[in-house]
Amino acid sequence: MNPRLQTDTRQPGGPLLQVTDLHTAFRTERGLVRSVDGVSFTLERGRSLGIVGESGSGKTVLSRSIMGLLPRRNTERSGSVRFEGQELVDLSLKERRHIWGREMAMIFQDPMTSLNPVMRVGKQIGEGLRLHLGLTRSAARATALSLLHDVRIPEPEKRLDQYAFELSGGMRQRVMIALAMSCGPTLLLADEPTTALDVTVQAQILELIGVQRRERNMAVILVTHDLGVVAGHTDDIAVMYGGKLVEKAPTRTLFAAMKMPYTAALLQSIPRLEDPSHQRLNVIAGRPPDLVNPPRGCRFAPRCIIAQPRCHEEEPPLVTAEHPDHQYACWFSVGSAVYRERVDELADLTVGSL
């Protein structure tokens, strides 16, 4: 057994996941695309972290980068990812494969395409069990059955022998969750798990993930573009923009006292049920930054309503706010004098709430 994987190098006492200055870039015809440009955070056992951002913010690449599930060619990765104290970044493929499924598991956005279309569901779930835990075929099948019970799929015995296309979207995602849980991982990465599902089903799936988390004391990283998804289901939230982490705080703190104007804009762009109909949606003007040639200074500055000259020149560092676990990267921040002045200006110009 590879000595690097022996668990006595692990430190069960410390944080579960420690990401330090992670950079991931892809070589393309246009140049080097810096999808993740220096991200650091820590995740404790059993906690859930939501990573929020627009498309192109780098959130998906971040989650895959943590797993190590990146393509071999034309990918550059640097920084450190420590899982239970053990460095993951320089592991070989074989070594990573031992971790995947068993200690870290991932579920993906579109369950229709993420499940093997020509393999029966039971077999797919059982595969990890047989591979990592060495179960026999019948034991794997029995375990798969109990997993399907856990994820509350109706008629689990029948499902074992069905194919992916015979299940509805919500059921497929449950299967994915069962698959991910099968070997009892300590960290679950969920990449937009509800985006491809109906709204009614979304809540159920998120609920299910929460239940599993508590029962298994498993840490969860929930990647999504939807603030509403993370609002009720995460302990902490990290906001990403342009490949960088721009704000991180415990969930309540974030919603109560957000600092980054981007976060504020995100929140305000969520349409509200009680808004009058035909109300214009609040969109954040502009487009995400070009990750090959990112702008100097704060990456959000071109689209920020309170952008000052300094914002275009210097990139703001991560500073701590009032709450010790709340960090943000902004020169001026929500609630500052500059912000309030600007908001008043804009209120004079437009009708309706901002």
Added chain:
Amino acid sequence: MSNIEIITDEESSFVPVAESKAQGRVKVRRRGRVAMWLAIVWLVFLTISAIGANSLPYVPHECEGSTSKCSTAIYGDINRIERAPVWAWFADPGKDIGTGADHTGLMGTDTNGRDIFARAMLGARSTLVIAGLAITLGLAIGTLLGMVAGYFRGWIDVFIDFLTTVMLSFPALLLAIFLVTFFNDPDSTGGAKTRPIWPIIVALVILSIPPLTRLVRANTIAYAQRDFVVAARSLGARGSRILFREILPNIVPTLLSFALTGMALLIVAEGALAFLGLSVESPTPTWGAMISSGTERLRNGVWWVSLMPALVMFLTVLSVNILGDVLAQRFNTREAIA
């Protein structure tokens, strides 16, 4: 997997990749371009040589009367039977060869002392003409049938599809052989008239129609459902107008690429027929016949009579295939021909 798979992904070896100079960019692959230009060079060379084949004394020789009328392709030099090519230093000279220079010509001479290179270029004429004509005719007819079937659907579609299936259910080569023999000598006594060229062309045309029809039909159906066709129809355009003005221009790229690849196949098919002795008669040389007659001598170690024409044919077919492939990639369509 949208934001992961930004890696350049190539499906064919012959796609020219954009050049880039800055750091961190993907490595450039210029191999595809090289192949394409080589192919073009070869084909141009071949065409020019074919046109001027009769005045090809690429091998020096003497000729009674004026040198300009002496074609080494047709009139052999008895003193130079079965000479190996100039560059073949390894060819064993001790093989039934008389006196005089042992090596000669770009590709050597054959059993009758004729220069193989000149003959091959002369043979290029018949091959290129036959294949070119056949593919053009096949293209015209097949496109018509395919468009009609694909656009109007209904009974005519069923009928045409049926015809296509029937034509495809005969083994292609056998069909060609049968047709050629059928049209060639109606009487077994077989007069000494020179064989007409049209049976081969007809046979090849018949071979190329079914796959082309299927291809055009599929494409027509796809385009017919697009909005611009519906728009044209709503303006009162007639079927034929729509077919020729709206749909045809869109399928031309696919057709071009098919034309090239199909032509390569027809060259091979014509070669097969020539190999069996069914193509144009000697003394006009054809590649297939040259290869065939050369195989007997292969056993005695005289390899160039058979393999030099084979090389010429291979290079030609390869070049045409490369161009067809390049076109297919350029227009982003890949249809399986065979």
Added chain:
Amino acid sequence: MRYVLRRFAQLVLVVVVVTFLAAVALRFLPGGNDVIVAIRSGGGVTPEQYQAVVEELGLDKPILSQYFSWMGDFLSGDWGTTWTTNQSISTEVKRALPISTYLMVYGQFVALAFAVPVAVWSAYRQNSRFDRVATTSAFGMLSLPNYIVAPVLMALFSVQRKWVPFPSTYHSLWDDPVAHFKAFVLPAATIAIPLYAGYMRLLRADMIGTLQSDFITTARAKGVGTRRLLFGHALRPSLFSLVTSAAVNIGSLMGGVVIVEAFFLLNGMGRLTVESIFRHEYPTVQYSVVILALIYVGINFVVDLAYAWIDPRVRAGRALG
């Protein structure tokens, strides 16, 4: 079910047309009946003999009845004898058919045995040196007609090295297995080369597509090993084009390997047909062409059915109506 019936109806129609054409082709030979009689009897004939021949060949009967009587002969197995050598046609065909079948089977086997692993690895390590070499060489192989490959192989292995006898005289598998295989090595290799190239390209393209699918990422994220990933997960959904092509080739190879059979002097169906064409043995031509066409059409039909059955999505879709 409706699908099956429709395909079957099409099959029947094609069979009818094919046999019809074969049966009545004689009437349309340029030169008319005189030509045929001359061929049949090899020279000058008296008016009585002329009439006898015409009757024998059914040229005086109306088209349809000629067709029916021909079909009757065909189905009953009474195929008559060849015109010049007076051999039983059915015996000749029965002798030739297994030879072609062997050739086809061996050729396909070799082609697939190489194509599958090469394609899988090329797709996995796309754009690596292995991949580039494999793709380029496959492209080149597609430009090599079999009448070039055959003499080259012959020169290399029968003349220079004398490993394999030339021409390949056929030995039955049971009599002398070694000689049997020796006889088929070169011809099978000749037809395997373009087959391999085509299959390799097909499978590689499909594998590349499949490997980009999400479910492959899921399997990877489960910790599945590379070999299992490639062959257990990715290969099966990628096989459709390859299997279809291989199946269709079964039929077309039977008659299409004429040149190879002629060159190596193997008396398979292709060679039989061609020699008969040359020698104007029209009845033989009729029967062998029909047999070959039937095989081809029949196989396509089976492929269509199997295709619908294999893909569980299609199968379930049909069950759901």
